[in-house]
Amino acid sequence: MKGCGGGRLAAGAVLVFALLVLFVTVVPAGAQDAAKDPAYRHFPILGSRLAVWAVAQLHLNFAAFILGCPIFAVIIEIIGWRTRDAKYDWLAHEFVKLTFAAFSTTALLGAFLLFLFVGYYPKFWTYMTSIFFPTYWVYALLFFAETFIVYLWYYGWDWLSGPRKWIHVGLGVLSNLVGTAILFVANSWVTFMISPAGITESGALKGSVWAAINNFTWMPINVHRLIANIVFGGTIAAAYAAFRFLSAETDEERARYDWMGYIGNFVALSAFIVLPFAGYWLGREIYAFNQTMGITMMGGFMSWLWIIQALLIGILFLGSNYYLWLGMERIPGSERYRKFVPPMLLVLTVGFMIWATPRSMVVTLDEARAMGGTHHPALGFFGVMSAKNTVVNLMILTTFLSFVLYRRANRVSTKSWVRTGMMLQWAAIFVAAIIVVFYGVYGYFVESMVRIGFSVYQVLAVLSAIVVVMAIDIPMFRGARSTGTIRWGTIAPRSQYVLILLAVTFTWLMGLMGFARSGIRQHWHVYAVLRDTSAEAVTPALGYAANVITIVTTVFFLLVSFIFWLGGLSERGNAGAHGHAAPVISGASDPRP
């Protein structure tokens, strides 16, 4: 086993080193050649654009997973370390094992993407290199550092245990810091293409490369991706656990993976709740950079994309809540909270319907005449941002409420001030809801620029309510009386399909948002600086994009399944590998993180 691990370590290190050398040597050589070569070459059969699209999406999926998963893995490891609860250490190790398995594939796809750029879009790559060459070195060195840290983190799990655990945890933290730095460097290239900065009118770098890095959308996308990576990592890990749950042959195994799935979903849901806020910020920065781009994104040829996005996010909200409600059935004492499920379902469903209401309907000329235009006289009011911002904030509040109820399902507070505390919590939620609705309605009577600012107040109201409720909840339920232990493994099997639904939907949503991010540049490689003059400069319609996203997402899940299966081969028949015997969970203590 150790020999096998050492071999993989050496092979992995050699692979990454080879890619690093290729990266720094191919880039300048490619740039020189590109100056002499045609602006574009044609990728056989698929075409260059589709090839780049598919590989970029796959690379991003894997990269998001290997950057997102370690963030919560190290947090879980710290919880296990401080509480001396071995099951958290096992879980953290499981998550890092999944990350580790996907590491080489991410690097390979990144290298493939680079070759596609250099080979098929040489002029574009030459231009990007003329701006960002210094950052290539930083990126390569960070990647090199990240590889060794993650390898050491994974393989040093037993070696750095006991009194040396703090070093191991430090490695986990360090790998996350370096991983985040890698993300930020790569984001500078992508965001420069959307909102170029620090260049002259002819596109040449004016001064320092920092101005090009620190463009309008860089920091919003950094934050948005960081959060989204955690959601993605959580959903993929939960889907893995769901698969293992459905395949389990013993109650013990089922309990273990039920618990793992719950933690994965908890992580995903916690990050998912704040993701729309990061999205608002990104949207505002796009408008601030260029009004035309913002309007094209929200009201131009891409307007229907947001209806699909609303549909997907609605499914994510409904699915996450449904999973929590199903999960409550395995918690003794949760019966008293079931009465809240129907009203919460109503809020989520109505919110979903409003969010998915398009501004303009697809109608025939006669229907449009009968309706008095393409906007429905009543439903048309729900198609604008005022309504959509309002309902998404209410859906976030409702989801948070679901989580709070789940959290206290088998606990009864023994504090004397419990009544006051509960009243304050309900008051915080209601005040937030009133503020959200007030600004939603008021938004109909003001100009768009003012209305955009209202979303900030709505977001702040919701975030404040979340902080207030949790600030009361934590002390209120400290030392609470238990109504029984959670019966892990007894959750309905359909709940596991919900976890898979969430993973598939979120991955598909990532593909869609990737299309949106690239599509808003339309026929520009670098917006308003470097025009796409290739035969494939057309930005395709949503149907075509959706078909590509579905195919690539399918390939991603096939690859990830294969990689996880490969990763699991070494553990097969050796449950105590790396000193991490699978813990017994069934009917165990409450594993709330």
Place this chain on the structure above:
Amino acid sequence: MRVPVGARVGLFALVIMGSYSYFANSIPQIESKPPEELSLEGGNVTPAQLVKAGEQIFKTKGTCEICHRVGQKGTRAPDLAGVGARAGKTKPGMSGKQYIIESLLQPGAYIVEGYPPIMPAVDKPPIALNRSELWAVTAFLESLGGTVDVTLDDIPKTAGTAAGGGAPAEVKLPGDPKAGEAVFAGKGGCIACHKAGKIGASPVGPDLSQIAKIQTPDYIMRKILDPKGMGTVAGFPPGVMPQAFGQTLASKEYMDLVAFLLTLK
């Protein structure tokens, strides 16, 4: 028979993604195509043709309709119905066409009350209208309640120079204009359709007598090699110009021809 978990989960995932794809294929399918360059070479167009071309640019490359409507009040930008009539009265001492041109090139110079200053300069990327296109759009806006009297000379020479992304560098081509004139009149056969200063007279294609004044060298070079891909000048039949100059002309002849055309100012 018990279906393996992998098959069940795989099928479930495919059904989910298939549903999303189905939905995305059921809604309006809109592509975003790169705008075509319009050239009104030589100024040989009627006001009606100019207005028609301008309306087309207003709705497509100009992306004006994202914010402006004609005959409908917008929240982002003013209704343009009647702008041709009221433009001359908006800023004292400024004629209607001057005001419209200023609005297109320096939108921040005058903001209509009640609207945010969000309009970009349309001769700069990403919209990047060239001089011909600015001329046509101005004519179209004048036609909305006013009289079309704008000429190409009313559009500043510096306008549209950054079209296409970045200001074009000054180009010094190695060709011989004298030899190029011979190609124009001889091997190239251009004279059969185009007028170029004193030579040629046929009205089949646009008058090129001032082509270097109104078009960039890049446009001229590309138009010779790919006439279809560069679009057809408004008011002229499409598909007439031969597509094979890239094969029939030697490279020196091609450069000479370009050098000759660049003397036509």
